[in-house]
Amino acid sequence: xxxxxxxxxxxxxxxxxxxxxxxxxITLIFVFIPVVGTLVTGFYRDVTFMPNxxxxxxxxxxLFEDIHFWQSIQFTVLFVTVSVMFELFFGMIFALILxxxxxxxxxxxxxxxxxxxxxxxxxxxxxxxxxxxxxGIFNFLVIHSGLSAAPVNWLGSPISAxxxxxxxxxxxxxxxxxVILLAGLSTIPKQLYEQAMIDGTNILQRFSKxxxxxxxxxxxxxxxxxxxxxxxxxxxxxxxxxxGPGGSTTSISLYAFKYYLNGDFGYGxxxxxxxxxxxxxxxxxxxxxxxxxxxxx
Amino acid sequence: MSEKxxxxxxxxxxxxxxxxxxxxxxxxxxxxxxxxHPDFLSSNVKFIFTLNNxxxxxxxxxxxxxxxxxxxxxxxxxxxxxxxxxxxxxAYAITRLKFPGKIxxxxxxxxxxxxxxxxxxxxxxxxxxxxxxxxxxxxxxFPYITLGLPLALWIMLSHFSQISTDFDNAALVDGATRFQxxxxxxxxxxxPGAFSxxxxxxxxxxxxxxxxLMFTIDYHARTIPVGIALFEGLxxxxxxxxxxAAAVVATLPVIILIALFQRFIIKGITEGSIKG
Numbered sequence: 001x002x003x004x005x006x007x008x009x010x011x012x013x014x015x016x017x018x019x020x021x022x023x024x025x026i027t028l029i030f031v032f033i034p035v036v037g038t039l040v041t042g043f044y045r046d047v048t049f050m051p052n053x054x055x056x057x058x059x060x061x062x063l064f065e066d067i068h069f070w071q072s073i074q075f076t077v078l079f080v081t082v083s084v085m086f087e088l089f090f091g092m093i094f095a096l097i098l099x100x101x102x103x104x105x106x107x108x109x110x111x112x113x114x115x116x117x118x119x120x121x122x123x124x125x126x127x128x129x130x131x132x133x134x135x136g137i138f139n140f141l142v143i144h145s146g147l148s149a150a151p152v153n154w155l156g157s158p159i160s161a162x163x164x165x166x167x168x169x170x171x172x173x174x175x176x177x178x179v180i181l182l183a184g185l186s187t188i189p190k191q192l193y194e195q196a197m198i199d200g201t202n203i204l205q206r207f208s209k210x211x212x213x214x215x216x217x218x219x220x221x222x223x224x225x226x227x228x229x230x231x232x233x234x235x236x237x238x239x240x241x242x243x244g245p246g247g248s249t250t251s252i253s254l255y256a257f258k259y260y261l262n263g264d265f266g267y268g269x270x271x272x273x274x275x276x277x278x279x280x281x282x283x284x285x286x287x288x289x290x291x292x293x294x295x296x297x
Numbered sequence: 298m299s300e301k302x303x304x305x306x307x308x309x310x311x312x313x314x315x316x317x318x319x320x321x322x323x324x325x326x327x328x329x330x331x332x333x334h335p336d337f338l339s340s341n342v343k344f345i346f347t348l349n350n351x352x353x354x355x356x357x358x359x360x361x362x363x364x365x366x367x368x369x370x371x372x373x374x375x376x377x378x379x380x381x382x383x384x385x386x387x388a389y390a391i392t393r394l395k396f397p398g399k400i401x402x403x404x405x406x407x408x409x410x411x412x413x414x415x416x417x418x419x420x421x422x423x424x425x426x427x428x429x430x431x432x433x434x435x436x437x438x439f440p441y442i443t444l445g446l447p448l449a450l451w452i453m454l455s456h457f458s459q460i461s462t463d464f465d466n467a468a469l470v471d472g473a474t475r476f477q478x479x480x481x482x483x484x485x486x487x488x489p490g491a492f493s494x495x496x497x498x499x500x501x502x503x504x505x506x507x508x509x510l511m512f513t514i515d516y517h518a519r520t521i522p523v524g525i526a527l528f529e530g531l532x533x534x535x536x537x538x539x540x541x542a543a544a545v546v547a548t549l550p551v552i553i554l555i556a557l558f559q560r561f562i563i564k565g566i567t568e569g570s571i572k573g
Contacts, residue, residue, distance in 0.1 A: 012394040012395045012396055013394075013395070013396040013397070015390070015394060015475055016390040016391075016394040016395075016396035016398075016399075017390075017396065017398075019386045019387060019389060019390035019394075019475075020386070020387045020390055020391075020398075020402055022383050022386065023383045023384070023386070023387045023402075023406070023446060023450075024402070026383070026439060026442055026443060026446075027406065027409055027443055027446065029424075029439075030417075030421065030424075030439050030440050030442075030443045031409050031412060031417060031443045032409075033420070033424065034416075034417035034418075034419075034420040034421040034424060035412060035416060035417055035420075037420030037423070037424070038416050038417060038419060038420045041419065041420060090318075093311060093315075094311075094315050096311075097308055097311045097312055097315060100308050102308055102309070102312065104312065105312075107316075108312055108315060108316060109559055109563070110555060110556055110559050111315070111316050111319045111320050112315065112319050113555040113559060113562060113563075114319055114320060114323050114552065114555065115319055115322075115323075117500055117504075117548075117551040117552065117554070117555050118323070118504075118548050118551065119503065119504040119506070119521070119522040119547065119548070119551075120504060120506055120522070121506045121522035121523065121525060121526040122521075122522055122525055122526075122544045122547055122548060123322065124526070125525060125526065125528075125540055125541075125544060126322045126323075126325065126326045126541070126544060127322065129325070129326075129329065129335070129537055129540075129541070130322060130325060132537075134336060134339065135335065135336035135337070135338045135339050136338075137325060137338070140338045171318070171319075171322065174318075175319070176566065179563050179566045179567060180566065180567060180570055182563075183563075183567035202300070203300065203303075203304065221570060222570075225570055228411055231413065232413035232414065232415060234414070234415065234506070234507050235506035235507060235522075235526075238506075238510075238526070239526045252415075253413065253414075253415040253507075256415050256419075257415060257418075257507070260418065260419045260422070260511075265419050265420075265423070268419050269419055269420070272413070272415050272416040272418075272419060273416065275413045275415055275416055276412060276413060276416035279411055279412065279413045279416075280408075280411065280412075282411070283408055283411030286411070
């Protein structure tokens with residue numbers, strides 16, 4: 001049997017690569033080459049209708065002194081921090097509720113997927129209408145509850161525009177966090193809670209002593225997933241504010257996109273490389289953390 | 298109040314909040330789409346029911362809504378089918394065959410999935426221009442396959458690894474090839490997983506925006522999220538009634554999917570993220 005199994009082993013390798021080849025080829029052409037291409041383009045002056053010219057690190061030096069670039073970094077960091085925080089908070093509450101059995105839970109499970117499933121660009125348009133100055137729901141509520149005498153231009157000032165974007169994003173992505181946390185919650189044995197109840201603990205003690213520690217790996221995964229995703233936010237902002245007012249809500253992806261749109265691929269690429277580096281750092285962190293999620297399987 | 302009653306109260310009030318939190322914008326979209334005037338919240342305008350917004354966006358030639366919808370459905374379906382099949386091929390090799398690279402391939406793919414789209418969109422645009430693919434279906438299908446593959450591979454892996462290799466060995470003895478075994482034995486057993494994969498990749502492709510914005514020019518390939526995002530009025534005023542009617546048409550396919558296949562979707566999301 002020994003020579004035979006050797007032969008199978010050799011066949012296996014060839015066959016395995018054959019089976020993996022379409023996936024590898026597509027990834028090489030449509031992800032790997034563009035990534036390398038972006039890295040290289042970042043060292044060039046690459047503007048439509050102008051001859052390309054090698055610049056070395058000049059694009060990156062320009063980045064360093066570009067106020068608008070720093071402004072977009074600042075916005076992105078603030079946005080990621082605030083929105084991911086709210087998403088985890090609401091996601092946790094929603095997951096705790098859905099982990100219980102009660103009538104109507106099935107409908108709730110469908111309702112929670114609605115924000116997740118609606119395309120970002122479309123939900124951005126719905127929110128645009130909700131924030132509408134003349135006849136949006138927000139201004140209707142604000143005026144009729146007496147909070148403000150005059151309508152608020154929600155998307156018109158940097159701070160309210162920032163929170164408008166956060167609210168829309170929290171609405172859209174809390175369901176994803178909920179689903180992941182719920183899966184983690186369902187793996188915690190019910191007996192642990194029963195035993196703790198016999199020992200006379202209250203609801204908050206059980207949450208902090210049993211739920212939180214056991215859920216930690218799943219929380220970290222949800223946190224990293226959302227962070228990686230939020231860092232590259234584009235479509236919601238593109239549709240809702242277009243980066244305004246005065247560039248105050250321009251995310252780093254949107255900033256790079258604006259240069260691509262103007263045909264400045266060199267500078268746009270340099271900005272993209274920064275997004276890419278930040279996301280890679282987070283991705284490596286995720287791959288490391290991901291390992292200890294084996295425990296909960 | 299006993300703790301049990303308090304808990305019940307908390308759950309119900311939380312559930313109500315959650316329900317309205319999730320559906321209010323969605324319901325608002327439907328209400329405005331059925332209203333003759335989008336500004337009926339103003340004190341001097343009344344809500345008047347009408348289907349005119351739908352009639353307009355579905356029949357007006359210049360809007361191209363149905364063309365966008367068709368593009369979206371075709372592109373997303375083709376992407377989802379190819380991605381599920383390729384992920385299955387790869388997952389079969391990884392779970393059943395001995396070869397160097399067993400671990401590197403899924404890990405590298407997961408790493409690739411973390412690349413922000415913005416870091417490839419510029420060069421990809423040049424590449425697709427070189428291929429002459431701009432404003433065609435393949436310009437979106439191939440990049441979408443790469444977006445869906447990592448998730449698809451993780452879901453398929455977690456399903457295939459639970460299927461005993463006894464099935465393979467029995468079929469090998471009967472003289473079946475590995476490819477036949479994958480198609481006729483393993484895929485049918487892992488059908489729920491394949492289905493989760495298909496639906497998730499479909500929804501992700503249906504929702505994608507940046508690539509669709511960059512790589513399409515008009516209704517020949519433009520997808521519905523881009524179509525609706527770029528929908529502007531002809532006379533300065535934004536036609537909210539039309540936009541919301543178009544949004545209802547665009548969200549209908551995904552809403553039907555989640556109403557029918559909620560379980561598969563939730564299973565897919567968890568398998569695609571936590572098991573990584």
